[in-house]
Amino acid sequence: MRAATRPVVATPADAETGDAARSGSVAFGPLADSLGFHLRLAQIAAFEEFFAAFAEDGLQPGGFSVLITIRENPGVRQGILANALRIKRSHMAKIVQGFGEAGLIERRVPPDDRRAVELTLTEAGHRLVAAKMPKFLQHERASAAALTKDERHTLFALLRKLNGL
Template sequence: MDAPVRHLDQVKLGQLGHSVGFLLRLAQLRAFDDFFSENGPQGLKPGEFSVLWVIARNPGIRQSVLGQRLMIKRAHMTKLIRTMEDAGFVSRRIPDRDRRAVELTLTPAGEHQVEKAAVLFFDYEQSTGAPLDDREQAVLVALLKKYVGLQGEAQG
């Protein structure tokens, strides 16, 4: 009989410790949480930053396409975009050739906001990758891209 586990290093994870899904969850918590809580750039939340960033690089992108790429559901996209519109960062346009759709662009204020936040975001990315050296980090990125099927996409 083992004594009751009272210390972190004694905890046995078994197969779970080799589970991609489980490790991804822990890794995501490590990567994002502390950053976006306190040091959060300009009060932008993760989803908001990624949305602004992608609109900046794809002016006129359709709301549905943006949501698909970032894996954000339509209902949530609506709320996100409304918030960004209310903040004065995004403008919406209904194209004549398909009046169901919405095309998104950044306002000048939105562009300014993203570029400022991006500096903080990518700087943090660098520092949070600390436990891995550059080569390991590159391998991790490559494997994750393959895992999520993000390989042949356009680079900007």
């Protein structure tokens, strides 16, 4: 699926001669060496593949990452979760409200801080994550299929470093 959505990249020579436009390829100029640009293209491709894999489930990448992270951190405070996943607090509130209404998470106000909300998965939330995890792991393997095991390891190490993890 990813091959169909990849742009055709022109060489600098094609861009100079105008052959890029005629061949259907695109010259990216300084974007060709832009980390943010390449991360964005990779994210879009990964999200397209996620949506295709989970279309009938109604799951979105951000929402599923919230459920997985709550599973891994029962009782995590909503603000801490939003910061860790770099989700705006207002958007996190909507996600949490939707999952609460769907019976997938429980919200609890801790006695030591009445402004905070602690989140845990319900049994239904645990069942959903467990049921979708094989498909998610298959999607993850497929998303990096063009990379060797060593390349994947290197990419993740570099991304963790960039993200301060």
